[in-house]
Amino acid sequence: MKKMMKLMALAAAVALVFSACGSKPTQIIDEAKAQIEALAKDAADKYAPEEFKKLNDNLTAALDEVKGQEGKLFKKFGKSVEILNQVKADAEALKAALPGKIEAAKTAALDLQTAAGTAIKEAEELLKKAPRGKGSKADIEAFKADLKGLNESLPQVQAALDAQDYIGAADQAKAIQEKAMSIVDQINQAIAKVKGK
Amino acid sequence: MSLGLAVCRTPPVPPEAAQADRLEHELWRAGALIFSPVPYADYKKALRRAKDHLIEVKAKFAWFRDYSEVQKEYQDLVGRGESLLQTIRDLKKDRTAALQTELAGIGRRLRDIHRATQSLNEGRLARSSLTRAEVAAAQASISLEKGEYDLASRKIVEAEDFLREGREMILSLLARYFDGAQRKSWTKMTEETIAESRARRSTVLVVIKLERELQVYRSGKRTATYGIGLGRFGLSDKLSSGDEATPEGRYRVVRKLGWSQFYKALLLDYPNAEDRREFTRAKKKGWLPASSSIGGQIEIHGGGTEGVTRGCVAVDDEVMDALFKVTEVGTAVTIVGTMKSEDDILAFFSLDGSGGQK
Numbered sequence: 001m002k003k004m005m006k007l008m009a010l011a012a013a014v015a016l017v018f019s020a021c022g023s024k025p026t027q028i029i030d031e032a033k034a035q036i037e038a039l040a041k042d043a044a045d046k047y048a049p050e051e052f053k054k055l056n057d058n059l060t061a062a063l064d065e066v067k068g069q070e071g072k073l074f075k076k077f078g079k080s081v082e083i084l085n086q087v088k089a090d091a092e093a094l095k096a097a098l099p100g101k102i103e104a105a106k107t108a109a110l111d112l113q114t115a116a117g118t119a120i121k122e123a124e125e126l127l128k129k130a131p132r133g134k135g136s137k138a139d140i141e142a143f144k145a146d147l148k149g150l151n152e153s154l155p156q157v158q159a160a161l162d163a164q165d166y167i168g169a170a171d172q173a174k175a176i177q178e179k180a181m182s183i184v185d186q187i188n189q190a191i192a193k194v195k196g197k
Numbered sequence: 198m199s200l201g202l203a204v205c206r207t208p209p210v211p212p213e214a215a216q217a218d219r220l221e222h223e224l225w226r227a228g229a230l231i232f233s234p235v236p237y238a239d240y241k242k243a244l245r246r247a248k249d250h251l252i253e254v255k256a257k258f259a260w261f262r263d264y265s266e267v268q269k270e271y272q273d274l275v276g277r278g279e280s281l282l283q284t285i286r287d288l289k290k291d292r293t294a295a296l297q298t299e300l301a302g303i304g305r306r307l308r309d310i311h312r313a314t315q316s317l318n319e320g321r322l323a324r325s326s327l328t329r330a331e332v333a334a335a336q337a338s339i340s341l342e343k344g345e346y347d348l349a350s351r352k353i354v355e356a357e358d359f360l361r362e363g364r365e366m367i368l369s370l371l372a373r374y375f376d377g378a379q380r381k382s383w384t385k386m387t388e389e390t391i392a393e394s395r396a397r398r399s400t401v402l403v404v405i406k407l408e409r410e411l412q413v414y415r416s417g418k419r420t421a422t423y424g425i426g427l428g429r430f431g432l433s434d435k436l437s438s439g440d441e442a443t444p445e446g447r448y449r450v451v452r453k454l455g456w457s458q459f460y461k462a463l464l465l466d467y468p469n470a471e472d473r474r475e476f477t478r479a480k481k482k483g484w485l486p487a488s489s490s491i492g493g494q495i496e497i498h499g500g501g502t503e504g505v506t507r508g509c510v511a512v513d514d515e516v517m518d519a520l521f522k523v524t525e526v527g528t529a530v531t532i533v534g535t536m537k538s539e540d541d542i543l544a545f546f547s548l549d550g551s552g553g554q555k
Contacts, residue, residue, distance in 0.1 A: 053225060057218075064248050071256035138318055138505045141429075145321045149328025168348070175335035179328065 025077050028084045035091035047101045051094050058087045105166035112173035113157045119180030120150050126187045139190045146183050207259040213271035220278035232288045236281050247271050303334050303356050309547035313367050318431050323366035330359035375539045383533035390531040400523045407535035426502040426511035437485050438492030441507050450528040460499025460514045467495035
């Protein structure tokens with residue numbers, strides 16, 4: 001009887017050990033998934049696409065590992081938990097880094113917006129100083145029309161910034177700035193031509 | 198001993214499993230979601246199935262594990278993935294080339310319409326649209342470089358819209374020049390002027406506004422052609438003072454001015470009887486304010502062709518010298534829009550899509 005009791009106690013202890021080691025890490029899976037979903041909402045796929053894709057892939061790998069263990073008699077979720085913890089840590093790191101990345105993109109876009117505005121202003125100022133007269137009137141009017149087009153393009157940059165599309169805003173502002181600078185060059189050439197006469 | 202080891206040894210996971218995973222990542226990076234979403238989704242589904250099978254096999258005790266089936270599944274998958282990756286690369290190459298061709302076409306048309314804006318003083322009105330087209334095209338180029346094909350396409354459409362707007366503005370300026378009856382009248386005036394030159398063995402001047410030409414005829418034969426500059430709204434027919442348009446009609450030199458604000462000048466008898474009739478009619482119809490006057494002082498003067506006049510015809514100073522020698526008070530001066538057909542006008546301004554190749 002005593003022996004029987006000992007065996008039962010041993011069996012209970014073994015079952016306890018197996019159940020403790022073999023329980024599916026549901027909570028940590030849910031937490032990792034929630035972290036990734038939150039990152040997706042914060043546009044991580046746009047501002048940190050590689051890191052975000054890696055996180056998703058690692059989560060999939062962890063879930064595969066869980067699935068693999070579920071089919072086994074002796075379940076060991078240690079490796080899954082390890083991967084999931086890494087996913088969580090990486091998600092946390094990305095969450096911390098993401099505002100910086102977005103802020104950097106925003107700053108770059110704002111800088112380019114300012115640069116585009118400055119370049120247009122520079123062209124406008126230069127045009128004001130351009131020698132006036134019959135010989136330059138046509139050129140001045142043409143440049144004014146060019147600058148009008150650029151001024152009309154600028155609100156699109158602001159619209160992109162308002163929509164938090166910082167990459168699109170930066171591209172647009174860069175295109176405007178480059179065109180404005182080319183107009184500055186053309187005005188300078190026109191001035192040199194008039195002065196050279 | 199070795200038999201025992203062989204039996205106990207866990208068979209390795211097929212290397213194709215990791216390869217298929219890497220391929221999935223490469224496909225994603227190559228833009229499979231954009232270029233081949235359905236085959237990519239199929240690949241991912243197949244990869245999922247293969248992984249499930251791999252998990253099943255891995256779940257078995259080591260000595261029951263046989264990866265041969267799974268390995269074959271993965272090998273097929275890797276083959277599919279590589280082929281899909283090549284397809285995507287080809288698609289990207291084709292799309293890049295197509296978008297670059299579209300951008301090059303936009304660039305060509307932009308240059309053509311830009312040239313037209315430089316030839317027509319009124320053309321400046323179209324330039325803000327052209328600038329916006331240029332900005333959109335530049336943004337399309339930036340997006341294309343980054344592989345953002347959809348954004349590049351959208352920007353190309355935007356550039357096309359602005360380009361169309363600019364072109365239509367230019368065409369609206371030329372609308373009067375496309376009118377057959379108007380062209381017939383200009384042709385008749387020119388032919389009568391040349392006929393007069395032939396009959397009287399005299400020198401006459403014909404100014405063709407669209408082509409910006411001043412032609413000199415002596416005894417009915419063209420002896421010289423010079424470039425001219427026109428008014429801010431030089432393509433329009435002058436109706437009243439201050440409209441900065443250049444009049445159209447048959448005129449005579451009424452004074453030769455050896456000293457002028459613009460070197461030398463030939464003063465014309467604008468307004469003639471026809472101009473007065475048009476002015477009165479326009480005023481009666483309310484097209485002009487009651488206080489408006491018909492204006493005058495229309496000259497052919499020096500100062501250069503690059504300037505913008507207030508309705509006069511400007512030539513270079515040396516041309517003015519030449520004209521002074523061959524003209525006299527009473528010399529006929531006929532100013533017309535053009536004698537070119539609509540197709541020829543479009544080709545002249547490279548607005549026919551020929552890119553100025555005609």
